[in-house]
Amino acid sequence: DSGVTQTPKHLITATGQRVTLRCSPRSGDLSVYWYQQSLDQGLQFLIQYYNGEERAKGNILERFSAQQFPDLHSELNLSSLELGDSALYFCASTGGLAGVPDTQYFGPGTRLTVL
Amino acid sequence: AQKITQTQPGMFVQEKEAVTLDCTYDTSDPSYGLFWYKQPSSGEMIFLIYQGSYDQQNATEGRYSLNFQKARKSANLVISASQLGDSAMYFCAMREGPRSGYSTLTFGKGTMLLVSP
Numbered sequence: 681d682s683g684v685t686q687t688p689k690h691l692i693t694a695t696g697q698r699v700t701l702r703c704s705p706r707s708g709d710l711s712v713y714w715y716q717q718s719l720d721q722g723l724q725f726l727i728q729y730y731n732g733e734e735r736a737k738g739n740i741l742e743r744f745s746a747q748q749f750p751d752l753h754s755e756l757n758l759s760s761l762e763l764g765d766s767a768l769y770f771c772a773s774t775g776g777l778a779g780v781p782d783t784q785y786f787g788p789g790t791r792l793t794v795l
Numbered sequence: 796a797q798k799i800t801q802t803q804p805g806m807f808v809q810e811k812e813a814v815t816l817d818c819t820y821d822t823s824d825p826s827y828g829l830f831w832y833k834q835p836s837s838g839e840m841i842f843l844i845y846q847g848s849y850d851q852q853n854a855t856e857g858r859y860s861l862n863f864q865k866a867r868k869s870a871n872l873v874i875s876a877s878q879l880g881d882s883a884m885y886f887c888a889m890r891e892g893p894r895s896g897y898s899t900l901t902f903g904k905g906t907m908l909l910v911s912p
Contacts, residue, residue, distance in 0.1 A: 682839075711897035723886065723902045730897045738899075768838060775896040779842075782828055782890050782898045786840035 683707065684773050684787035692793045698759040701769055701790045705752055708776030711735070712754040713784055714746055718767040729754055730775065758792070766794045798822065799887050799903035806908050808877045815862070816872040816906045818887030828890040829870040830900065831861065835883040843885075846870055847894075877910045884908075 683706035693699055705712050714726040716739075725738035729748035740746075743761075748754040758765060768791050772784035779785060800819045808814040820829065831843040846854045846861045854861040862871040874881055884907050888900040 682842075713899070722904050725899060725902075728897070728899060735897065736899050770840060772840075780845045781894045781896060782900075783830060783842050783845060784900055785842060786832075788839045791838070 682785040682787065684771060684785055686769075686771050686787035686790050688790060689788065690791050690793075692795065693761060694795055695761055695763060697761050697794075698757065699761065699792065701756040701758070701771075701792075703754045703756070703771030703773075703787055705754070705771075705773030706776060706779075706785055709773035709785070710752065711773060711775035712748055712752070713772040713774075714740075714754070714756050715770040715772065716767045717770060717789075718764075721767075723770075726756070761794045763794050766792055768792075797903075798891075798901045799889055801885075801887055801903035801906050803906045804904075806906055808908065808910055810879060810910055810912050811876055813873060813875045814877055814908065816874070816885050816887075816908065818870045818872065818903060820868050820870060820887075820889050822868075822889065822891050824891045826891075826893040828894070828898075829861070829863070830888040830890070831859070831870075831872045832886045832888065832902075833881075833883045834886065834905070835880075840886070844872070874908075879910050879912065882908060882910045 685704045710731045726740040728736040771787045827848045829846045833841045887903040890898045
């Protein structure tokens, strides 16, 4: 168990809908990363937050947004969903004192299926 | 150019044998870190081992060791005495720049390892 939690574990929705994925980082970690993993694109970095502030952006679509709250949990919002958004979405955290510095510890992922 | 290259899409090994998964990297930064992660069929990403660019010795964690050859820019993962539970996808990743506590990582495309009885 990495200490990173993600909810929900599975999500099935329809095209055009909006969903919110939630992540709680490891205790003490200030930085949260979001990734999308699909069969054709592999593991794609989406966005990073550090202590509430957006720090780095990757291949995140404009239909997607994220935020990190004062208690350091993070949410990834996906809107106007398309079939191609079906993927495994990971949250990872780092920045605390536990573990190897800069090592990203991953949550179990949220499997999103868009029908 | 890809920053992390894993040239083996799939590898097969027999139980109890050792296996090496290849990873080459590309960076001009003198300070960097290299990571290996395991992703079993259940989907979670599990951190295995870390090597810093200034570390004098190759990293080891139990049955995992990292064969770090700086001049060749390679960071191969060696798994000794393979077990059936080692069957999984393995990802190599790199942090560029000094440790900051919040650096981003670049991941390779992964190698699928299958361990047979």
